[in-house]
Every structure is written in C-alpha cells, then in structure tokens.
Amino acid sequence: MTDDEILAMFSRTLRDLLGDDSIVLGMDTRRSDVPNWDSFTFVTFIAAIEMELGIRFRVAAVESFATVGDIVAESRTLLGK
C-alpha cells in the first residue's frame, strides 16, 4: 500500500465512524483539526484501522502520534515487517 492509499483508507474510516463525509485527512492533519474527533473516537479509529490493515500498533507508538502522517508512517513500517 502506498501512503496515499493508506491515507485514503484512513479518511474513509473516519468519515464512516463520525458520519461526516466532508472529512479529508492529510499528512499534517492533527486530531484537533477534525471536529468531534475526540479521544474515544481516536481509540475506535485505531482499532478499526488495525483490523483493516491486520496490524497492531505498540501502545507507546499510539501515544506518540501527533499527526495523521505519523500514523501512516507507523502503519507502513508494520506492514513492511
């Protein structure tokens, strides 16, 4: 999967979870940039993309995510392993 494909999947998942079709995630997007993306939805989002990609993020990695780009990069690392 390319970064763009992963990013597109993230956008689609978050749109579905929040019921908001206007969401478009970029590499620099932060959680605070997206309305209603609270800490609970964040955990659900992480669970959903883990299931979709078949990966498990380390707990410490999830805590360190600042931007969507960080999640994409970590996903690619885990997918490449």
Add this chain to the structure above:
Amino acid sequence: MTTMHWLPNPVDFRQSLKSALEADETGERLEKLAAVAQLRLGLVETIQVDNALKAVAREADAGIAAGFPLVRLAVLASSTIDHLLPAIRVGALRRRLLVETYAGSFGQYRQELMNPASELYAFKPEMILFSLVSHETIAGVPLTASAEDARAAVAATIDDLRVLWRMSRENLGATVIQQTFLDVTETLFGSYDRMVPGAPARVVADLNAQLAAAAAQEGALLLDVTRSSARDGIDAWFDVARWLQGKIEIAPRAAPIYGDLVARLIAARRGQSKKCLVLDLDDTLWGGVIGDVGLEGIVLGEGSAAGEAHLALQRYARALKSRGIILAVCSKNEAAIAEAAFREHPEMLLKRADISAFMVNWTDKAQNLSAIAEQLNIGLDSLVFVDDNPAERARVRASLPMVAVPELPDDPAHYVRSIADAGYFEAVSFTAEDRQRVEQYAANAERQSLRSSLESMDDFLRGLDMSLVFGPVTAVELARATQLINKTNQFNTTTRRYTAEELSTLIDDPENITLQFRLIDRFGDNGIVSVLILCRDQQDPGLFELVSWVMSCRVFGRQLEYEAMNIAVESARARGARTLHADFIATARNAVIKELFSKLGFVRRPGPAPEGTTRWAVDLADYAVQPTYIRRGAQT
C-alpha cells in the same frame, strides 16, 4: 473470531445504506435500515448503520407508528462502554426494536442509583444493564486468602449487586440485566489456579457462579459474555491495548456481537424470541436427495462422519424441542417418500411425531412457511428456516424478511453451530408451560391438519400445472402398457397380468376400449402412468366391463384417477355404452384403492362374488364428471 457468521454478507453495503436513507418516509427508511442490520456487519459498518439510524429515528413517535417499539435502556458500567451503545441499538434494530440508550457516568452507577435527582432517574429506563469489571473484587482478595475469606469477598460483591438490582427494580421499575464478569486474568499457578481460592481466575469463576444463582433468585437477566468470550477466544473480546488506552474492557471488535447478545435479551424479555425451527430435508436433515437415492441411499447416522453430522442436527433439534421449541418441516419432496423416511429409516432420530407441522410438497417454500405459521397459529416472525440451498434461503429472505434464515457453511458438520450461535431461541425463563408447549402445538396442528391439508393440497395441485396427454393403447405404447400392467401392485383394480401378445389381442379387438395416460407437470413429463381396458359385454352392447386399470404410484394423489375415469366414461358413451361394470379384487398390496370405485360414484352391484372381490356399477346417465386441476392436452 467474533463474526456473526449466521448473517448473510452484504452485497453492496454502502449502496444499501444510501438507499435506506433516500427512502421517502420514516417507516420505509426504518424497514430498509432494519434489513441492512440483518447483514453481517463489522465494527465500522455497525457504527455507520447507527449513524444512519440517528438521522432517521429522531422522532420516537414516528418509529413506534411504523411498528418499531421503543425501549429505554440505561447502561451502568465500570469500564468504557460508549462503543457498545451503537452496537446495542443496531442489534435491537435487527429485531425491529428501537433502543434509546443512556450511559451512566463512568464508575458512578452507585451514586446515580441512590440519587432520585440524577439524570438516570430523569431518563426513566425500562431496563438497566450493569456492565462491571471484576478488578475491585479481585483486588480485595489476597492471593493467600482462605477459602472462607475468598467466599466472603465474593459474597460481598454479590450482595452489593443485589442492592443495586433492587433499587433498579423498586425505585425505577426497571428490568435488570447483569453482565457476567469477563475473565481477563492471567494465570499465576497454571492449571492449579482453580484450586487456589484467592487466585484471580478462581475469584472470577466464583463470582460468576454466585452471580447466576443470585440473578435467578432476584429475577435479574444474565448477559453471559463469559461464555461467548470462551467460545470466541478471550483475545477476540479483550484487548489489553484498548484497556490501557481507554479502559475499554469489551474490545471494539467484539462490539457488534456484544450488541447482538444484549438485543437478544431485550427481545426475549419482550417475548420476541423465535418459537419454531423449520427444517429442510434433503442435504439438511439427512445427506442426499431422497427422491433420487431412495430411503436406503440417504446419508444419515452412525458409521460415517457425514451421516453423524446430519444426526447431530437432528439431536440438536430434538433438544430444542424438549425445551419448548416447535419443530416443523418444509421441503420440496414427495410427501409419501419423506414420511417413509421418518417412519422407516432406522437412523432417524427425529420421529414424525416430533414434527408439529409437516409441509412436504412442490409448492414455493415461502408459501409453505406461511402455511406452517398459520397451522401452528404463530407469527411468521417466530420462524427460523434452515435450508442448505442458498437459492431457497435468498428467496425466503426476499419474500418473507420477518423469517430468520441462517447462513449455513458448506459442511453440514457446522450446521448446528450456525443455528446455535445465532441465538434465535434466547430465553429468560424455563417454565412448566415451556415443557408442555410442544405437545399442545402438536395437538392443535393435528386438529387443523385436515383443513389445512385440504387447503394446501389445492395449492399444491394448482401449483403443479398438470396436463394430460391420452389416447388408445396402440402398438407404439404396447411395451410400456404391458410393463405397467404387470409391474403395478398398488393401484391395480384386478391384478390381472397379460403377456404382450394377450394385450395386443385385446387392443386390436374393436369392441374394446383401451386408454393410456401420460401426465405432464411443471417438473416434466412423467411418461405413461396409467392404462385402463374396457371390454364390451358379449350379450349386452350397452355394457362395458373395466377388466384392468393400473396407475403408477408416482402420481398418486394428483387427481389422475378422476380425470382418467372422466375420459373413460366419455369414450364409453361415444361407443354407445349405458353402464360400466368394474370388479375390485383385493390383494395384499392394493388396499390403497379399496375405496376407489365408491369415490368415483360407482355403487355396489348385488349378486355373488368370489372371496375378496367387490362388484361395482355406474349408470352413465348418472355419472357426475369430477372436476380436477388436470388440463386435457393433445390426444395421441
């Protein structure tokens, strides 16, 4: 795995959801959303359906008006349960219920229950679900605790819960659902954990045992997530990362099945569990197509793994029957052959008497399911229909969406698991009435069976779209006519046998009338299935004697005897006949037609007759043409 494998996979989930939201009025949108909820949904899809539901069902009144009752459910928890609420609402929608949820503040359930001014009281819940973790109790029991101390700590937790349940019931009038404690503990001693009263795994096991006993006493309903998580694997239900990240005990991936389990209880409490298991026969209750392979050829019973798989389904069905579930059969088959399997196959565990409604014919299954519901006097939404054929399943789902139709795996070995996991027969009690119910239904069905069998017989015959091709027996049909006459034992009025030469002489004599009948129905041409021979009396030219009449047992019950006699009478009249005579010569095999001539309007003829022979006559001026569902086709 936590997939709801008994639900069919969505074909185009997004499109189905979109089309539901585009429907014009609330009722239609709810119907379509409920249909989407019947599909196999994952976590994200469940949340999507819930988002759509929020957009549709803003006004509860509109939902109720559309036939979707509203239930107010409060969830009081000591872990994060926000992700479970959409799944509960969607699980309820799957059962045509709208659930309004209230989530208590995290860990504040005791305070809320004690404070009549709390939001919980303002919400006026009809049901309260307690979803609690076992950490506090475990923390209160040191590893070194004696059996007595451990028991006391467990009892204290249970007593505390009893108080909460009573407050729920007495102060709020709510039904209590208590979730069992999930065993998320890690082993300390290994298998020896179970023998150490203070070991965490042992404490959880003891808590759950005490919980079940207390719930039974207090009338609380039990939500057994422990059993489900043991079945699916604890890793499917509990993810320590989610616990660390958000104090989530039930993992998000298990949310859809959790919601379904809660909804089962809500529906069961409302009396909406399924009541009747309707089973297909070929390749479901036994292996193989009995019409093709015969009674001896079906795969069933001990001795082969495949045969035992079908037997396991019968055993499960019988166990369900013993807890009050009604059993029915719906199959496209010859009724007589299917009946014979129940009565004669030595490996059949289910007996004909176990089946309260038996719909075996060639009519559409949706129509037969409606007839079963009517005969048993229960709703179509009380039926579960089990059929190995995906096309039949799809057709029934499309025409009767209220009937539950589980997906079945390819291998019959897993059929029981599919039916069991679906939770169709969720119960909240087991009463003496349940134990008696099956007998009551069987008696009712018997009373109604004559009427309904007449009704369904008409539908069946009409549905067969039969036509009859007939004509005199000629040299072309001679071989088949000879074979039929000499081979037929059941429908054979005189059991006279003829060689081909004798028959040839009979058909060549212009004083005789011979007829052969070929029956065609929507399943194909049955070939020549009946032959009759009328001979003119040598003294009285107005009198014809029916010397032989045979019919293949394949077409019994199709009204062919009536139509054949109508035609015979017409032919005889055309030849100047005024009277027909017929003998019925009883044999060990032809009792099935001993009433034949009286049914056809013949009367007993006085005078001497050999032992076992009855003599009959009909005056053709009096003969009443018998109406049938058989059309006349070409004459040969």
